[in-house]
Amino acid sequence: MNQIVKKVILSENVVKLEVEAPLIAKSRKAGHFVIVKTGKYGERIPLTIASADIRSGRITLVIQKVGKSSRKICALNEGDYITDLVGPLGKATHIERFGTVVCACGGVGTAPMLPIAEAMKKAGNKVVTVLAARTKELIILEEEMKCFSDEIIIMTDDGSYGQKGLVTNGVEQIINREKVDLCVTIGPAVMMKFVSLLTQKYSVPTVASLNTIMVDGTGMCGACRVTVGGKTRFVCVDGPEFDAHQVDFDEMMLRLNAYKDYE
Amino acid sequence: MIEDLKKQRNEVWREELRKSLKNKERIAIPRVKMPELEAAFRSRSYDEVNRGLSAKDALREAKRCLDCPDPSCINGCPVEINIPKFIKNIERNEILEAAKTLKETSALPAVCGRVCPQEKQCESQCIHLKMKSEPVAVGYLERFAADYERESGSISLPELAESNGIKIAVIGSGPAGLSFAGDMAKYGYDVTVFEALHEIGGVLKYGIPEFRLPNTIVDVEIDNLRKMGVKFITNCIVGKTLSQEDLHNEGYKGIFIAGGAGLPNFMNIPGENLSGVLSANEYLTRVNLMGANRKETDTPVFFGKNVAIIGGGNTAMDSVRTARRLGAERAMIIYRRSEEEMPARIEEIKHAKEEGIIFMNLHNPIRYVGDEKGRVKQMILQKMELGEPDASGRRRPVEIQGAIETIDVDMVVVAIGVSPNPLIPNTFSGLDISKWGTITVNRNTLQTGLPEVFAGGDIVRGGATVILAMGDGRKAAAAMHRKMKCG
Numbered sequence: 001m002n003q004i005v006k007k008v009i010l011s012e013n014v015v016k017l018e019v020e021a022p023l024i025a026k027s028r029k030a031g032h033f034v035i036v037k038t039g040k041y042g043e044r045i046p047l048t049i050a051s052a053d054i055r056s057g058r059i060t061l062v063i064q065k066v067g068k069s070s071r072k073i074c075a076l077n078e079g080d081y082i083t084d085l086v087g088p089l090g091k092a093t094h095i096e097r098f099g100t101v102v103c104a105c106g107g108v109g110t111a112p113m114l115p116i117a118e119a120m121k122k123a124g125n126k127v128v129t130v131l132a133a134r135t136k137e138l139i140i141l142e143e144e145m146k147c148f149s150d151e152i153i154i155m156t157d158d159g160s161y162g163q164k165g166l167v168t169n170g171v172e173q174i175i176n177r178e179k180v181d182l183c184v185t186i187g188p189a190v191m192m193k194f195v196s197l198l199t200q201k202y203s204v205p206t207v208a209s210l211n212t213i214m215v216d217g218t219g220m221c222g223a224c225r226v227t228v229g230g231k232t233r234f235v236c237v238d239g240p241e242f243d244a245h246q247v248d249f250d251e252m253m254l255r256l257n258a259y260k261d262y263e
Numbered sequence: 264m265i266e267d268l269k270k271q272r273n274e275v276w277r278e279e280l281r282k283s284l285k286n287k288e289r290i291a292i293p294r295v296k297m298p299e300l301e302a303a304f305r306s307r308s309y310d311e312v313n314r315g316l317s318a319k320d321a322l323r324e325a326k327r328c329l330d331c332p333d334p335s336c337i338n339g340c341p342v343e344i345n346i347p348k349f350i351k352n353i354e355r356n357e358i359l360e361a362a363k364t365l366k367e368t369s370a371l372p373a374v375c376g377r378v379c380p381q382e383k384q385c386e387s388q389c390i391h392l393k394m395k396s397e398p399v400a401v402g403y404l405e406r407f408a409a410d411y412e413r414e415s416g417s418i419s420l421p422e423l424a425e426s427n428g429i430k431i432a433v434i435g436s437g438p439a440g441l442s443f444a445g446d447m448a449k450y451g452y453d454v455t456v457f458e459a460l461h462e463i464g465g466v467l468k469y470g471i472p473e474f475r476l477p478n479t480i481v482d483v484e485i486d487n488l489r490k491m492g493v494k495f496i497t498n499c500i501v502g503k504t505l506s507q508e509d510l511h512n513e514g515y516k517g518i519f520i521a522g523g524a525g526l527p528n529f530m531n532i533p534g535e536n537l538s539g540v541l542s543a544n545e546y547l548t549r550v551n552l553m554g555a556n557r558k559e560t561d562t563p564v565f566f567g568k569n570v571a572i573i574g575g576g577n578t579a580m581d582s583v584r585t586a587r588r589l590g591a592e593r594a595m596i597i598y599r600r601s602e603e604e605m606p607a608r609i610e611e612i613k614h615a616k617e618e619g620i621i622f623m624n625l626h627n628p629i630r631y632v633g634d635e636k637g638r639v640k641q642m643i644l645q646k647m648e649l650g651e652p653d654a655s656g657r658r659r660p661v662e663i664q665g666a667i668e669t670i671d672v673d674m675v676v677v678a679i680g681v682s683p684n685p686l687i688p689n690t691f692s693g694l695d696i697s698k699w700g701t702i703t704v705n706r707n708t709l710q711t712g713l714p715e716v717f718a719g720g721d722i723v724r725g726g727a728t729v730i731l732a733m734g735d736g737r738k739a740a741a742a743m744h745r746k747m748k749c750g
């Protein structure tokens with residue numbers, strides 16, 4: 001049982017929770033995630049750790065309401081408990097001084113990008129962040145992202161904030177004006193697919209953080225498997241980050257919809 | 264040991280019991296039948312199939328045991344339970360005594376009585392077989408005694424040695440971890456079990472289904488351990504949440520690794536990542552651990568109508584019978600050898616057949632075909648025949664050139680085996696890891712390359728059995744205790 005100590009509503013569909021989890025706060029690194037289950041009959045779902053504070057022993061989770069389980073977690077309030085929380089899971093992001101790193105985030109993908117941008121910045125990289133969403137209200141964590149970015153480019157589909165366009169337009173602008181050494185992308189699968197296709201065209205090494213269906217999160221079930229470079233890999237233990245140019249995004253998108261008719 | 268057996272066999276009550284009935288009369292008693300739920304009903308229900316023997320039946324079955332001077336059944340038992348002694352206690356209607364005898368050796372008799380492959384172990388050595396008669400139903404009797412004790416409400420907690428305050432960590436709460444924890448608590452240690460999942464019990468909870476091993480049986484054992492002072496910490500992955508160093512810093516003086524073999528193997532054939540194709544671990548975890556078949560839970564599961572399970576072990580049988588219970592019209596076993604080579608318990612194969620499971624032996628999938636949404640819709644099978652025996656002594660399946668078959672399926676469960684969980688081997692430094700990913704230990708003590716770290720169960724053996732895991736737990740506890748005392 002882990003208590004929720006703070007709840008902030010980031011947008012209509014996105015909630016930020018600060019949760020007491022001292023052991024995880026201590027051992028987590030950028031890129032790690034947790035598995036969360038609410039209630040006796042809850043489902044186990046993966047959530048990336050957006051940030052953590054060792055001193056207070058808290059971790060921050062940012063959750064978008066998509067299905068039944070994420071809604072249930074978003075409905076919890078300060079003082080409530082998360083029934084089961086386990087982590088940190090997955091491999092940590094590979095951090096080094098690459099040079100210029102572009103962080104391409106779509107929607108709620110900004111949350112898991114936050115610790116990566118922070119670590120990249122601290123490692124001495126120039127960090128250029130592209131925040132993209134359908135509309136202004138859905139751009140989240142802009143202020144937090146500013147702390148770790150040399151520059152932020154905002155893109156909205158409807159042009160209600162920043163520039164009108166897609167995340168790929170933002171990334172392409174950067175590539176066209178300077179040498180990009182690494183692109184990290186987190187967001188909906190289809191968005192990551194198009195970022196990957198774009199950067200492949202320009203031969204910019206790209207890492208994507210995959211958000212597949214998971215059950216245990218410890219390599220026990222294979223629900224999270226994806227094809228990377230023609231080989232089957234488990235996202236929960238081999239990932240969540242992979243060389244985006246090797247990922248079979250089409251297969252991943254089909255697998256993400258596997259249980260659509262059964263929920 | 265042999266002396267002890269002889270001495271006990273010579274006790275007056277045993278002698279009198281032997282004299283009370285002639286061997287000829289004992290042999291003439293037919294083997295008891297386990298009362299079962301009717302197949303048509305049970306293939307739609309999660310209730311336990313085997314109902315357990317009545318006291319009357321158990322007492323009569325106990326009479327069939329000849330109390331041999333040289334009981335070979337004991338050699339067939341991986342942990343050498345004193346089988347004649349417990350059975351003769353049943354015969355004289357001292358059932359609690361029988362349960363106590365079982366517990367001298369086995370930490371989990373109610374579990375093992377249900378899931379051990381007795382036909383390959385104790386019962387395969389029974390004297391009756393030499394006389395062309397069916398073996399004594401050792402497994403049924405074991406279950407009977409353990410259930411009787413539990414239901415009588417007088418489960419005796421073992422006596423605990425005075426607490427010595429030494430902290431011991433157990434990684435994993437399957438049968439190996441639980442039995443180790445119980446013995447160490449008895450010796451007086453301060454034991455904490457760390458479990459990655461949100462439930463205690465390992466495969467006993469997430470793998471083996473309710474219709475074969477009800478969770479309540481496992482929970483009673485866990486409660487007893489709690490009463491003995493064992494602490495359980497769920498949602499804690501050693502190597503992730505806590506490191507090897509953390510355990511050391513928190514003052515744990517001994518560590519037992521019992522992380523099991525949870526990594527599912529796939530065949531790496533085309534189409535295996537289509538949706539609707541899943542590992543047995545995923546399927547069984549969704550149903551058994553997450554309760555996905557029940558309305559009140561949030562976890563989804565496929566309710567396939569044409570379901571194929573790949574494999575011939577217990578996991579395959581559990582998966583196929585689960586699929587049947589979740590409404591499959593055609594639930595099929597696809598196995599590349601013949602029934603004779605199937606590693607599953609004979610009883611599971613029998614139960615599966617009664618429940619209408621279709622067995623397609625000597626078939627091997629080579630490819631899956633999906634629909635436009637990426638869902639599996641067909642499987643392509645290669646027909647096989649048996650050739651020469653391979654390293655395992657079983658006849659090797661070979662392809663029949665050109666014999667290919669296509670079958671419609673809407674769900675496929677891959678149950679072709681598991682590998683050791685790589686998390687601990689990857690994060691603990693100083694362990695010797697074999698090329699199969701198992702942790703290498705000293706066979707007698709189960710000590711690893713690190714002096715204070717012991718390991719047992721499936722993480723050492725690869726996918727094995729409950730009784731071997733349980734036996735490892737006890738052996739490691741004895742060895743660690745010896746080491747702590749003698750330095």
Ligand SMILES: Cc1cc2nc3c(=O)[nH]c(=O)nc-3n(C[C@H](O)[C@H](O)[C@H](O)COP(=O)(O)OP(=O)(O)OC[C@H]3O[C@@H](n4cnc5c(N)ncnc54)[C@H](O)[C@@H]3O)c2cc1C
Pocket residue numbers: 378379380434435436437438439440457458459460464465466467470471499500501502521522523524525547577578579581608684686687719720721722726727728729730732
């Ligand atoms: C479906 C199925 C049916 C079976 N049927 C039978 C049968 O009929 N008869 C029989 O004898 N055997 C059967 N077996 C095999 C038997 O269940 C296993 O051999 C036995 O459970 C192994 O016990 P264990 O304690 O080594 O590991 P497990 O039972 O696998 O338990 C290991 C536990 O450790 C936890 N863990 C792993 N890593 C960590 C970590 N780093 N930190 C914390 N916790 C961790 C895991 O979550 C798990 O709960 C079956 C297996 C399956 C899957």
Ligand code: FES
Pocket residue numbers: 213214215216217218219220221222223224225234235236237
């Ligand atoms: S979530 Fe089960 S193996 Fe990755």
